[in-house]
Amino acid sequence: MAKKRSTAITPAYLGRRAEIAAAAARLFGAAGVNPISMEDIAEAVGLAKPSLYHYFKTRDEILYAIHEQTIGFLTRRFIARQAAGALPPERLRGAIGDAFDLVNEMPGFSRVIFEHLRHVSPPFREQIRANQAEYTARIQGIFEDGIASGDFRPIDPHLATLALLGMVNWSHQWYSSSGTASPEQLTEQFFSYFMHGVAAADGDRSTD
Amino acid sequence: MAKKRSTAITPAYLGRRAEIAAAAARLFGAAGVNPISMEDIAEAVGLAKPSLYHYFKTRDEILYAIHEQTIGFLTRRFIARQAAGALPPERLRGAIGDAFDLVNEMPGFSRVIFEHLRHVSPPFREQIRANQAEYTARIQGIFEDGIASGDFRPIDPHLATLALLGMVNWSHQWYSSSGTASPEQLTEQFFSYFMHGVAAADGDRSTD
Numbered sequence: 001m002a003k004k005r006s007t008a009i010t011p012a013y014l015g016r017r018a019e020i021a022a023a024a025a026r027l028f029g030a031a032g033v034n035p036i037s038m039e040d041i042a043e044a045v046g047l048a049k050p051s052l053y054h055y056f057k058t059r060d061e062i063l064y065a066i067h068e069q070t071i072g073f074l075t076r077r078f079i080a081r082q083a084a085g086a087l088p089p090e091r092l093r094g095a096i097g098d099a100f101d102l103v104n105e106m107p108g109f110s111r112v113i114f115e116h117l118r119h120v121s122p123p124f125r126e127q128i129r130a131n132q133a134e135y136t137a138r139i140q141g142i143f144e145d146g147i148a149s150g151d152f153r154p155i156d157p158h159l160a161t162l163a164l165l166g167m168v169n170w171s172h173q174w175y176s177s178s179g180t181a182s183p184e185q186l187t188e189q190f191f192s193y194f195m196h197g198v199a200a201a202d203g204d205r206s207t208d
Numbered sequence: 209m210a211k212k213r214s215t216a217i218t219p220a221y222l223g224r225r226a227e228i229a230a231a232a233a234r235l236f237g238a239a240g241v242n243p244i245s246m247e248d249i250a251e252a253v254g255l256a257k258p259s260l261y262h263y264f265k266t267r268d269e270i271l272y273a274i275h276e277q278t279i280g281f282l283t284r285r286f287i288a289r290q291a292a293g294a295l296p297p298e299r300l301r302g303a304i305g306d307a308f309d310l311v312n313e314m315p316g317f318s319r320v321i322f323e324h325l326r327h328v329s330p331p332f333r334e335q336i337r338a339n340q341a342e343y344t345a346r347i348q349g350i351f352e353d354g355i356a357s358g359d360f361r362p363i364d365p366h367l368a369t370l371a372l373l374g375m376v377n378w379s380h381q382w383y384s385s386s387g388t389a390s391p392e393q394l395t396e397q398f399f400s401y402f403m404h405g406v407a408a409a410d411g412d413r414s415t416d
Contacts (some may be wrong), residue, residue: 089407115323116380142404153408155231159389159397160383160406163375170374173322181367189367197405198351199297200362 017055020045021065022106028066028116029108063116064124070109071131074098078138088146092164093191095139099168100183100190103175111172136161164194227251229273231313236274236324237316271324272332278317279339282306285348296354300372301399302335303347307376308391308398310382319380345371372402 005196007125023045038059042052056062074095081094102110106190117125143157167190231253235244246267250260264270282303289302310318325333351365360368375398389397 014360049318066338075241115326146406150408152406155401155406156389156397159394160401162378163398163401166378166381168373168374170370170378173374174370181364186367189364190371193363193368193371194401195405195407196405198354198362199399200358200402 013055017065020047020052020055021062021069022109024062025066025106025108028063028112034135039181047080060121060124063112063120064128066109067113067128067131070102070106070113073106074135075138088142088149088151089195091142092146092195093187095142096164096168096194097183097187098193100171100175100186103171104177104183107177108170114156114169114172136165139165144191167194221263225273225330226277227262228260229270230278231316232270233274233314233316233320236271236320268332270328271320271328272336274317275336275339278310278314278321280345281310281314282343283346286343288345296350296357296359297403299350300354300403301395303350304372304376304399304402305391305395308379308383308394312385312391313381315385318377322377322380344373347373375402 002118018040024036027044036059038052039049042049047053048126056065077098078091078095081091083138086094113128117128120128140157140161143152143155143160144153146156147157171186175186190191222281228249231247232244235248244267247257247262249267249270250257253260264273286299286303287305289299296301321336325336328336348365348369351360351368352364354360355362355365379394381395
């Protein structure tokens with residue numbers, strides 16, 4: 001049996017947990033046919049399996065930690081922008097930027113959650129869904145505020161939220177940091193599609 | 209050993225294959241923690257396992273059949289619209305509608321492919337990716353044609369394609385036929401966001 005070790009929640013302990021979650025996200029993100037095991041994760045971070053258990057008891061705990069890091073990243077930035085008094089169009093642009101920064105700075109993280117969520121055991125899965133619903137409600141609030149302020153037309157704020165989240169979250173399927181467009185360029189393009197659409201202004205239409 | 213049966217590719221045989229794929233899509237779509245086995249699929253369609261093998265030898269073959277039915281559904285409708293001479297905005301609206309009809313009429317199908325693709329063995333996976341890339345190129349062609357015709361402003365056709373596909377494909381995460389919006393309503397809303405954006409026209413802005 002492994003020797004019992006103290007599990008005081010020190011900054012070093014939390015930092016090591018975050019490192020393990022990041023390594024696991026990379027592994028899950030690159031996974032092929034075979035599922036990722038605790039052994040795979042231990043090996044990827046250079047820990048013996050009993051040492052890994054010091055930080056995480058199960059795969060589900062690691063997946064939950066990966067989720068917490070992604071939702072924490074998005075939520076902190078969302079709230080900071082709101083606290084700074086940004087107007088709805090700027091908050092919309094900011095949320096789009098956050099999604100591309102996430103997929104750029106934390107590769108694999110969001111894909112892991114979207115692809116593995118249904119394989120996480122119910123108590124963790126329910127909490128992940130609740131956290132996702134909370135973030136969705138924050139985005140919906142941008143549309144509600146923007147309709148009230150007259151910045152947006154009277155669209156359905158819930159459907160607009162689903163459309164926007166799809167547009168940006170789908171990037172976990174195609175984004176690669178080696179791609180030709182930077183997160184900033186993607187943000188400007190996607191913001192412009194969603195804010196102004198792709199139609200030519202009436203006067204622009206070519207007549208050839 | 210199971211008795212050898214003839215495997216003549218009759219309409220009945222193909223029909224039965226399609227039924228099995230549909231039952232498997234429902235199973236995969238509802239799957240929780242445990243992966244779906246050939247036994248689960250045989251049970252869901254009321255076949256003994258040797259009889260299932262008469263139609264499909266592996267899980268991968270079934271997943272590929274599910275994929276073929278989804279991409280076939282989308283491609284047939286895309287080509288018919290193009291053959292009928294529809295203009296780019298109408299082709300764009302049509303492609304959005306196809307995606308919502310797919311998620312409504314074939315529940316589970318697209319989710320299965322997106323969530324299980326990385327667990328499909330390489331030869332099938334490569335062919336699925338090639339088929340998906342072909343459909344993506346078709347959508348990109350709508351934007352290229354629409355920019356050339358002056359219907360769309362000179363956006364980046366590839367990024368616009370990724371944005372559009374994300375907006376509609378993400379619906380496999382949230383669409384439920386018991387939801388409040390019909391596929392037609394979703395199509396009108398999403399088309400309007402993507403075509404004209406969510407911004408209020410200048411004159412609409414409230415001044416309170």
